[in-house]
Amino acid sequence: MKREYQRRHSRWYEILLLGLSIHVLVGLPLVIMLPSLERWGWGFWHYLPDVRxxxxxxxxxxxxxxxxxxxxxSRFPGAQLAANIMPTVTFAFLIAVALLLFTREGYTRQVLFGGYLVSLVWFYLGYFISRRFRKPKLALVPFGEVRQLIGTRRADIRLLELPDLEKMRVDGVVADLRAQDLPAEWEMFLARCTLSHIPVYHVRQVAESLSGRVKIDHLSENEFGSLLPSLFYVGFKRVIDFVGALLLLPILLPVMLVIATAIKLDSKGPVFFLQPRMGYRARPFLMYKFRSMYHDMSGEDFTISEDDPRITRVGRVIRKYRLDELPQIFNILKSEMSFIGPRPESVALSEWYEVDVPFFSYRHVVRPGITGWAQVEQGYAAQVKGMVKKLQYDFYYIKHFSLWLDVLIILKTVRILFTGFGAR
Structure with a gap:
């Protein structure tokens, strides 16, 4: 008997187009009209000088x-849109004001600020109204590796007992398409879902989108190809890094001077800690950091714990808020590092991981960063088990290497700076 199933709601790209259409047709007129009417009155569009x-x-x-x-x-796991709305809107309007000031064009502050406030209200309303659509409802075919998805909080997971959705409406069906024990009746069920326009996803694809990590126990040639970063964005990002470092340098130098003085007064030894790290294309470089440990104490190449006795009093503070990383702005100017990328490991640790962690060297396909996807999602990891998970985050970053993911990492890093979460 032929069965037809129905999706719970439209596919992601249909929702994307609908959302953008609502922004253009409803949101944009509102943020322009409301503050303009309040300041200039009805019919303001009949007189639009340059200032307006x-x-x-x-x-x-x-x-x-x-x-x-x-x-x-919103495509990335753990995006936490509610926390990112205000900084994103604020940054966008600050950029607009900066461009107006740079070009010396006139504008009305009251109307621009009104547009900012209306934009905040619009995006927060949109977030709370659309929350019920952002958590996908997925049905699992109970064979192979699909059970790893059970228990995730980022999706409504239903494990099927029979090859039939009955009256259940879902956003997609997840199956291990490489499972050797997948019965014929379940294969027919997946075919019926496809004919009913219900997406059928491979478990690896869904696990990656929910966890923000790319599994590394096996990579095919096609997956290696998909992990190659965009060369255009590599070049564009390098320009942004260099210009950003130049602009930040006058601001950071006084802060660095204060930190350097505190380190010198707190304990004996040099202000800076210089260590060989493995960098872009597996080329070693000398990374700069503020010294956060006692100079005359020996130990492992990595921090054992937050209670490591080697850490100084000033070191605990600057490590918590990542201030010990500030001298790496000079590594960025030298093209050895980026603001965002996989965290560079010491040469000694890299050689160790090369032996025990599969595909470890692939993380060197992009420039290492001061902060990165693994740092904001996982925090610090030193042992092999933790490094494998960290590398999965690094692979996700490389595979989704883009401006949008970098923006999300910046917003998460700012929150870490104020909360201290994720500091190693």
Whole structure:
């Protein structure tokens, strides 16, 4: 008997198009009209001098940049959109104001600020209204590796007992398409789902999207190819890193001077800690950090725990808030590092991991960073077991190497700086 099933709601790209359409057709007019009507009154569109038109264009560009950024970031696991709305909207409007000031174009502050407030309200309302659609409802075919998904909080998981959805409406069906014990009746069930336009996902694909990690026990040639980062973005990111480091240097130098003085007063030894690290394309380089340990105490190449007796009083503070990493801005200027990327390991540890961790050297396909996806998701890891998980995060970053993922990492890093979570 032929069965037809129904999805719970549209596919992700249909929701994407619908969301963008609502932003353009409803949200954009609202953020432009409401503050304009309050300041200039009804019929303001009949008289648009440069000051008014510049203001409206700035609001529109900031609003659409926010909508696109939040939409792109929502694809990544653990995006925490509610926490990212205010900083994203704020940053977009600050960029708009900076461009107006740089070009010396006039604008109306009251209207621009009103557009900022209306944008905040719009995106928060959209977030709370659409929450029920963001958690996918998935049905699992009970063979192979699918049981690893049971218990995740990022999806509504239902384990099927029979090859039939009955009246259940789901967003997709997950199966281990490489399972050797997949019966014929379940294969027919997957075919019926496909004919009913219900997506059928391979378990690895779903596990990656929910966990933010790429498994590394086996990689085929196609997966190696998909992990190659965009060469265009590699070059673009290098320019952004260099320009950003130059702009930040005058601001950071006074802060670094204060930290250096505190380190010198706290304990004997040099201010900086220089260590050979494995870098871009497996080329060793000398990484700069503020010294956070006593100079005359020996031990492992990595931190044993947060209670490591080698850490100084000042060291505990600067490590908690990542201030010991500030001198790496000079590594960025020298093109040895990036602001965002896999954390560089010492040469000694790298040689150790090369033996015990499969595909470890592949993380060197992009420049190492001061912060990265593994750092904001996992924190510090030194032992092999923790390094395997960290490497899975690094592979996810390389596979999804993009501006949007970098923006998400920046927002998560800012939260870490204020909370101390994830510090190693």
């Amino acid at each position: 038109s510049n203001t409206l264009i700035a609001i529109g560009l900031a609003f659409m940049a926010t909508a696109l950024t939040l939409r792109r970031m």
